[in-house]
Amino acid sequence: MDLSQITEALQRDAVWVVFLNVLLQQAGLPVPAVPTLLVAGSLAASPAQAAAMLAAAVLASLLADAAWYAGGRFFGYRVLTGLCRLSINPDSCVTQTEARFQRWGLWSLVIAKFVPGFSTVAPPIAGSLRMRLPGFLLAAAAGAALWAGGAIVVGWLLRDELQDALLTMSRHGRTMAVAGGLALALWLAWKLWQRYRFMKLAAIPHVTPLELIEAMASDAPPLFLDLRGPAMIASTAPIAFATRADVENLLQSVGDWPRQAPIVTMCACPGDATAVRAAHVLTELGYTAVRPLKGGYEAWLAANGQT
Structure with missing residues (x-):
């Protein structure tokens, strides 16, 4: 939906357009809501109408957030892993997302809407960590x-x-569409290049859970x-003989381990992304026998009959 269509729809039924647009975006669909909200604000005829638009946006956002919260509550980190799998560049998606949540706590839900890519994944983390529902709803509503x-x-x-901008765009709609399409194509090409680089990095020998x-x-x-985050380990279970590690402080985790001795890295992320990155970092540091665990934490659970 372009801005001229948004304007026409808002002039007919602003509250419902805002509600639907925000609901679709917060549900995870690539439907930007900020242009709709900006145009809605510019067309508001009175403070009461603006307040109704705001209420519709907050309600839509809360409905989507509550659904993601329930998914995280009942299915745990599988929901987050599934969301990150949809990412064009999955490298460290789960770990980075959890790190933000650990750093900001309840405030992460307040600022989530302002962080690209974080708005959808914050609620399932809150659910998987068993955050109290009243606090979750209050923080999510404040952020929305x-x-x-x-x-x-x-x-x-x-x-x-x-x-004035909308009028200019309507006069030069074809030029604006071409420019927007070109910008989108460049962004997509950059993301695909990042994914291609990751796939090349991931093409290294792995070890299977049985091995x-x-x-x-x-x-x-x-x-x-x-390499799972501390919150995920706390919400599932630690592995008795595993050493907790993160990519930024690998040397501290490795300690005085011999550089020729075998090392296995494991994460809970799509494509074993964090485990692959850690294996490359350790290899660059001189460790000669580092391999990621194929399938990560879920494969490890399955091999041990815990799924």
Whole structure:
């Protein structure tokens, strides 16, 4: 939906258009809501109408967030892993997302709407960590109100400029469409290039869970590095003989481990992304026998009959 179509629809039924647009975006679909909110603010005829738009946006956002929260509550980190699998560049998606949540706590839900890519994944993390529902809803509502309210207020303050911009775009619609399409193509090409680079990095020898089980029972077991985030480990279970690690501080986790001795890295992320990255980092540091665990944490659970 382009801005001229948004304008026409908003003039007919602003509250429902805002509600539907925000609901679709917060559900995870690539439907940007900020342009709608800006135009809605510029077209608001009264404070009461603007308040109704804001209420619709907050309600839509809360409905989507509550659904993701329930998914995280009942299905745990599988929901987050599934969301990250949809990413064009999955490298460290789960770990980075959890790190933000750990750093900001409840405030992460307030600022989530302002962080690209974080808005959809924050609620399932809150659910998987068993955050209390009243606190979750309060923080999510506050974040939605700040995000949507800010866009509506900016739209109202810049209503003359926005209307002029919409008029210009309607006069030069084909040129704007070509420019937008070109920008989208360049962005997509960059993301695909990042994915291609990751796939090249991921094309290294892996170890299967069964091979790891056999190796751990041998006289010379490998160093097993668990790269899952602390919140995920707490919400599932630690692995008794694994060493907690993160990519930024690998040397601290490795300690005085011999550089020729085997090391296995494991994560809970699409494409074993974090485990692959850690294996490359350790290899560059001089460790000669580092391999990621194929299939990550879920494959490890399956091999041990825990799924």
